Structure formats: C-alpha cells, structure tokens
Amino acid sequence: MLLDIVLHPDERLRQMCTPVTAMNDRLDDLFTHMFETMYEAEGVGLASTQVGESLRFCVVDVTDDRSKPMVLINPQVIAGKNSITWKEGCLSIPEVHAEIVRPKNILVRALDRDFKPIEFEADELLSVCIQHEIDHLNGKLFIDHLSLLKRKRLMDKYNKLQREQE
Ligand code: NI
Numbered sequence: 001m002l003l004d005i006v007l008h009p010d011e012r013l014r015q016m017c018t019p020v021t022a023m024n025d026r027l028d029d030l031f032t033h034m035f036e037t038m039y040e041a042e043g044v045g046l047a048s049t050q051v052g053e054s055l056r057f058c059v060v061d062v063t064d065d066r067s068k069p070m071v072l073i074n075p076q077v078i079a080g081k082n083s084i085t086w087k088e089g090c091l092s093i094p095e096v097h098a099e100i101v102r103p104k105n106i107l108v109r110a111l112d113r114d115f116k117p118i119e120f121e122a123d124e125l126l127s128v129c130i131q132h133e134i135d136h137l138n139g140k141l142f143i144d145h146l147s148l149l150k151r152k153r154l155m156d157k158y159n160k161l162q163r164e165q166e
Contacts (some may be wrong), residue, residue, distance in 0.1 A: 047136030058133035
C-alpha cells in the first residue's frame with residue numbers, strides 16, 4: 001500500500017517525535033508500507049513525520065538494487081568524525097536539492113525491526129541518509145542547514161513549482 005507523503009511546508013514535518021516504547025503489528029505493517037512508498041518514490045530514506053506519524057523511526061535503503069532495507073527505531077548518532085558534502089534532496093520537498101555538509105563517518109545506535117539493539121558504523125551516502133532521517137525525527141529539514149539567503153532562493157523556486165502543479 002502506498003502512503004501519502006507529507007509535503008513541506010506542512011507543520012507535521014516540524015514536530016519533535018517521541019521514542020517508540022514497544023513494537024506492535026501496526027508499526028510492523030507501517031514499515032512495510034513505508035518501504036513500498038519509498039521505493040516507488042525512488043527515495044533512499046523515509047521518516048515517520050513524512051507519513052504523518054510522530055514516533056522516532058525511519059526506513060532506509062541506499063543500495064542501487066534495493067537489497068538492504070533497514071528499519072531504524074529510536075536511532076541516534078553516538079559519534080561522528082570527518083566531513084562530507086552531499087547534494088541532498090527530500091521526498092517531502094520535491095525537485096529541491098542542495099549541498100549540505102555533515103560528519104562523514106558516524107556510529108549509529110538504534111533498535112531494529114525486531115526491537116533488538118543494533119550498533120553499526122556508516123559512511124558516505126548511508127551516513128548522510130541516516131543523519132537526514134534523524135533530523136526529520138527532530139522536526140528538522142535539510143534546508144534548515146542552509147544560509148537564510150540560500151534557503152529563501154530555493155524555497156522561492158519550490159513555491160513556484162508547487163503553484164504550477166496546482
Ligand atoms: Ni527527507
């Protein structure tokens with residue numbers, strides 16, 4: 001089942017999500033639908049707020065052949081080093097891309113789909129993607145990392161595109 005993706009500037013993208021305290025069938029079904037929705041939209045990550053939820057979880061798969069789906073529940077970056085510049089986009093802000101600087105190598109702690117603790121290192125796109133998704137869980141969007149001027153320029157373009165599609 002494909003879910004509706006919440007689009008900027010919807011306020012639901014700005015909420016601070018609360019931790020998941022237990023797994024249940026509803027969440028497990030939701031993860032399945034989130035993967036379907038993310039793959040259909042050709043994205044590499046999708047966070048709870050983007051499908052109208054307000055708990056701390058996201059789905060991620062940065063592989064070309066879509067072979068490494070990951071559910072991350074209550075994800076945290078516990079260490080980061082070096083930096084990487086990546087041209088990011090977001091399924092909630094279609095057609096908008098901008099270079100963002102973030103830590104390149106990170107150590108991630110989370111719970112998996114079975115609610116088991118996991119800890120792993122991530123770099124390159126996986127690192128960027130997980131940080132981008134965790135931002136979503138804190139009500140933050142990638143455009144918030146830009147200077148005011150740059151953000152305004154991008155949003156003018158985005159608003160124009162959105163109007164044209166109405
Ligand atoms: Ni996003």
